[in-house]
Amino acid sequence: MTAVPISATAPKPKGGFKITPSVMIWPAMLYLILTTQVPFFMTIYYSFFRYNLVEPDRRPFIGFSNYVGLLTDSDNLKVLLNSMILTAGTLILTLILGGGLALLLNRSFPGRGFVRSVLMSSFLIMPLVTAVVFKNMLLNPVFGFFSWLVKSLGGTPIDFLSAYPMATIIGMVTWEWTPFAMLILLTGLQSLPDDQIEAARLDGASPLQEFRYVVLPHWTQALEVVVLLETINVLQVFGEIYASTSGGPGVATTNLPYFIYQKAFAEYNIGVASAAGVITVVLTNILAIFLLRMISKNVSPGGH
Amino acid sequence: MTTLPSQRAVTVAPKKKGGPSTSGILLTALTYLLAFLFFFPLLWMALAAFKTEAQAFAVPPVFTFTPITENFQNALPAYGVALRNSLIAAIGSTVLAFILGLPAAFALAVYPTKRSKGVLTWMLSTKFMPAVGVIVPLYLLFRDLGLLDTWWGLIIMYTTMNLPLVVWMMHSYMTEIPPAIYEAAKVDGANVAKEFFGIALPLSLPGISATALLAIIFAWNEVFFALNLTSTDAAPLSVFISTFKTSRGLFWAQMSAAAVLTVLPVLIFGWVAQRQLVRGLSFGAVK
Numbered sequence: 001m002t003a004v005p006i007s008a009t010a011p012k013p014k015g016g017f018k019i020t021p022s023v024m025i026w027p028a029m030l031y032l033i034l035t036t037q038v039p040f041f042m043t044i045y046y047s048f049f050r051y052n053l054v055e056p057d058r059r060p061f062i063g064f065s066n067y068v069g070l071l072t073d074s075d076n077l078k079v080l081l082n083s084m085i086l087t088a089g090t091l092i093l094t095l096i097l098g099g100g101l102a103l104l105l106n107r108s109f110p111g112r113g114f115v116r117s118v119l120m121s122s123f124l125i126m127p128l129v130t131a132v133v134f135k136n137m138l139l140n141p142v143f144g145f146f147s148w149l150v151k152s153l154g155g156t157p158i159d160f161l162s163a164y165p166m167a168t169i170i171g172m173v174t175w176e177w178t179p180f181a182m183l184i185l186l187t188g189l190q191s192l193p194d195d196q197i198e199a200a201r202l203d204g205a206s207p208l209q210e211f212r213y214v215v216l217p218h219w220t221q222a223l224e225v226v227v228l229l230e231t232i233n234v235l236q237v238f239g240e241i242y243a244s245t246s247g248g249p250g251v252a253t254t255n256l257p258y259f260i261y262q263k264a265f266a267e268y269n270i271g272v273a274s275a276a277g278v279i280t281v282v283l284t285n286i287l288a289i290f291l292l293r294m295i296s297k298n299v300s301p302g303g304h
Numbered sequence: 305m306t307t308l309p310s311q312r313a314v315t316v317a318p319k320k321k322g323g324p325s326t327s328g329i330l331l332t333a334l335t336y337l338l339a340f341l342f343f344f345p346l347l348w349m350a351l352a353a354f355k356t357e358a359q360a361f362a363v364p365p366v367f368t369f370t371p372i373t374e375n376f377q378n379a380l381p382a383y384g385v386a387l388r389n390s391l392i393a394a395i396g397s398t399v400l401a402f403i404l405g406l407p408a409a410f411a412l413a414v415y416p417t418k419r420s421k422g423v424l425t426w427m428l429s430t431k432f433m434p435a436v437g438v439i440v441p442l443y444l445l446f447r448d449l450g451l452l453d454t455w456w457g458l459i460i461m462y463t464t465m466n467l468p469l470v471v472w473m474m475h476s477y478m479t480e481i482p483p484a485i486y487e488a489a490k491v492d493g494a495n496v497a498k499e500f501f502g503i504a505l506p507l508s509l510p511g512i513s514a515t516a517l518l519a520i521i522f523a524w525n526e527v528f529f530a531l532n533l534t535s536t537d538a539a540p541l542s543v544f545i546s547t548f549k550t551s552r553g554l555f556w557a558q559m560s561a562a563a564v565l566t567v568l569p570v571l572i573f574g575w576v577a578q579r580q581l582v583r584g585l586s587f588g589a590v591k
Contacts, residue, residue, distance in 0.1 A: 124571050133349045
């Protein structure tokens with residue numbers, strides 16, 4: 001924790017202390033190195049040990065055993081799969097819903113600003129509030145509002161969280177992330193010059209053709225931003241699961257962050273939790289690099 | 305560039321003069337309906353906050369009732385402590401992220417070198433580092449340093465979370481300041497510090513306030529570090545709300561009151577900062 005190799009190369013103040021541009025960058029960089037890179041290397045280090053906080057002094061080096069254990073146990077593979085399903089499911093649903101809402105909001109009608117504020121609200125809600133309210137007040141099989149709704153429509157009340165745990169979590173996370181997709185896609189739509197649409201109309205394009213050949217290509221950048229940032233964020237979903245299903249039933253809704261939380265803070269199994277942490281980071285980075293490469297083809301990062 | 309999106313409607317379908325078309329009215333009605341459905345969980349929660357406990361979990365649901373404020377009064381003592389902790393963690397981390405991030409954003413925007421883009425990308429890439437990839441060593445370290453369940457513990461982690469956002473957002477705002485202004489100042493003999501404090505900071509004040517709102521929202525809503533690094537003394541609102549996770553219908557009204565108090569500040573902030581929200585959420589890639 002004490003060794004920060006980079007600091008050795010920090011520029012020396014020349015001729016007394018003088019603020020130079022590069023000196024201004026270093027505090028931020030050092031801070032991020034200290035709080036993200038250094039701990040991550042320690043996570044990698046711990047992942048090679050059998051290390052349980054119950055027995056902090058017995059810490060044998062076991063090489064890749066933690067990884068092998070993680071990647072061969074079928075329950076653990078289920079956790080990996082859950083993470084993927086949750087992310088992919090949420091992504092698809094939020095793109096469809098958010099895209100649809102963006103198209104609906106991209107018209108002028110009375111009260112549009114108000115409707116947009118209302119629609120973006122769920123994104124601003126603390127994930128734990130979402131989970132606690134959905135679990136208790138909406139999805140409760142006896143007293144919940146949705147169960148009452150199902151019953152009054154002639155169905156049998158459902159215990160959503162135990163009958164369809166993953167689908168319910170996806171529903172909750174989708175409710176939270178749809179406004180994100182909507183806002184970004186709406187902004188993308190609004191930067192579409194009017195004359196392009198007019199030109200398409202003059203050429204006799206049908207609404208569908210107009211969408212396919214004018215709107216969609218213009219939307220690419222916004223779509224890619226949604227895919228990249230949402231993937232990274234939804235892979236890290238924790239609060240919703242913690243407060244609604246606690247990963248259950250069984251491991252039905254355990255994703256990687258929740259799994260690591262259980263290993264580290266319920267079982268004190270630092271070695272396994274660390275290995276799972278490394279796997280999560282690697283997975284996230286592979287996805288991010290893959291998605292960034294896709295994006296960098298037509299987006300230059302930065303504020304121009 | 306920062307035009308409020310609602311002011312720039314793309315007029316789809318040149319309509320006949322004399323009122324909107326039938327399909328237009330239907331689409332508007334559909335939009336309103338969807339907005340209502342999306343908002344319903346929050347509405348239901350807000351209503352429950354003003355019900356008695358019996359009304360809150362009555363079957364069939366109670367739609368008309370005489371509102372009471374008792375739940376808020378009951379929730380307030382515990383809420384007050386958590387609110388203080390949330391405010392300290394959110395504001396403290398935002399201030400720290402600005403102290404570290406503003407100079408960096410300035411240097412990267414006004415004195416770009418060929419490494420600047422790499423530095424910016426690297427900073428963004430720390431966002432790809434899931435919290436679970438660093439939580440184990442940080443937990444052990446914080447335990448050894450006595451930072452568990454302290455304000456500083458949370459402030460340190462939330463600063464990490466918000467620093468890339470601050471650098472990217474402020475970089476994006478500072479590149480929009482016309483270079484001629486700096487050149488004029490240089491002719492007058494301004495040094496780097498003067499350019500930073502005298503030009504860049506005052507001219508990017510709107511950007512600073514927008515970024516600060518976003519950073520506060522993110523820190524306020526954070527769950528993972530809060531649950532793992534605090535327990536009682538420094539526990540923010542997210543930890544307080546999690547105490548309701550196993551409520552079995554006894555405290556729904558009080559839970560709703562606490563939840564309303566927790567989400568209301570962020571909702572208001574978010575609605576106010578709408579203009580800049582998209583820019584911040586997309587790290588400036590979509591404006």
